[in-house]
Amino acid sequence: xxxLTQTPLSLSVTPGQPASISCKSSQSxxxxxxxxxxxxxxxxxxxxxxxxxxxxxxxxxxxxxxxxGSGSGTDFTLKISRVEAEDVGVYYCMQSxxxxxxxxxxxxxxxx
Amino acid sequence: EVHLVESGGGVVxxxxxxxxxxxxxxxxxxxxxxxxxxxxxxxxxxxVGNINPDGRVKYSLDSVKGRFTVSxxxxxxxxxxxxxxxxxxxxxxxxCARDMRYFDWLGQGTLVTxxx
Numbered sequence: 001x002x003x004l005t006q007t008p009l010s011l012s013v014t015p016g017q018p019a020s021i022s023c024k025s026s027q028s029x030x031x032x033x034x035x036x037x038x039x040x041x042x043x044x045x046x047x048x049x050x051x052x053x054x055x056x057x058x059x060x061x062x063x064x065x066x067x068x069g070s071g072s073g074t075d076f077t078l079k080i081s082r083v084e085a086e087d088v089g090v091y092y093c094m095q096s097x098x099x100x101x102x103x104x105x106x107x108x109x110x111x112x
Numbered sequence: 113e114v115h116l117v118e119s120g121g122g123v124v125x126x127x128x129x130x131x132x133x134x135x136x137x138x139x140x141x142x143x144x145x146x147x148x149x150x151x152x153x154x155x156x157x158x159x160v161g162n163i164n165p166d167g168r169v170k171y172s173l174d175s176v177k178g179r180f181t182v183s184x185x186x187x188x189x190x191x192x193x194x195x196x197x198x199x200x201x202x203x204x205x206x207x208c209a210r211d212m213r214y215f216d217w218l219g220q221g222t223l224v225t226x227x228x
Contacts, residue, residue, distance in 0.1 A: 048207055050218075054214050092157065100172075103157050104156070106156045
């Protein structure tokens with residue numbers, strides 16, 4: 001199974017300041033079709049996970065442009081340009097290049 | 113708007129069985145792969161299994177193979193998860209998800225507790 005390792009595991013951010021989360025994969029997520037199957041989710045307190053970014057860098061419908069994703073192969077990053085109160089929660093990366101689809105262990109983001 | 117509503121969760125003894133259902137609306141259910149994703153208390157999400165649009169192709173997590181079965185009824189816009197031989201480690205919130213290779217929509221989940 002592919003293992004996704006996120007760092008840091010927790011992050012305390014001042015509102016208006018940037019934040020960055022890393023996700024490293026045990027195998028390349030670049031498929032033969034040219035796509036890279038890495039996604040980012042946010043789970044707000046008491047809610048289901050919601051997708052933010054698909055295929056490394058594409059924002060899902062309705063996701064604010066302060067969220068951006070980058071990376072390639074095995075190393076990926078989610079950046080929040082200016083953290084807002086509604087961004088609090090746990091962020092997960094996920095891969096779907098092969099079954100089983102797997103998630104990172106999560107990064108908890110809260111406000112200072 | 114896509115709407116997924118899970119039901120069927122509850123408390124069951126180890127070794128018991130439970131069948132979860134997911135009612136889908138707001139999209140053409142028969143055209144999409146569907147998945148079940150679970151989340152144990154205090155843990156991250158874990159993909160359990162999925163099924164292709166016509167129900168003939170399925171994949172599942174090794175730890176549930178032979179115990180859990182994903183099925184669907186496209187006429188009823190419904191997804192199911194039959195869970196047998198339940199173990200304490202199956203305790204989790206179970207989410208139904210539309211599977212676009214990633215989960216673009218998830219329901220609110222139904223809690224399954226395996227305990228004596």
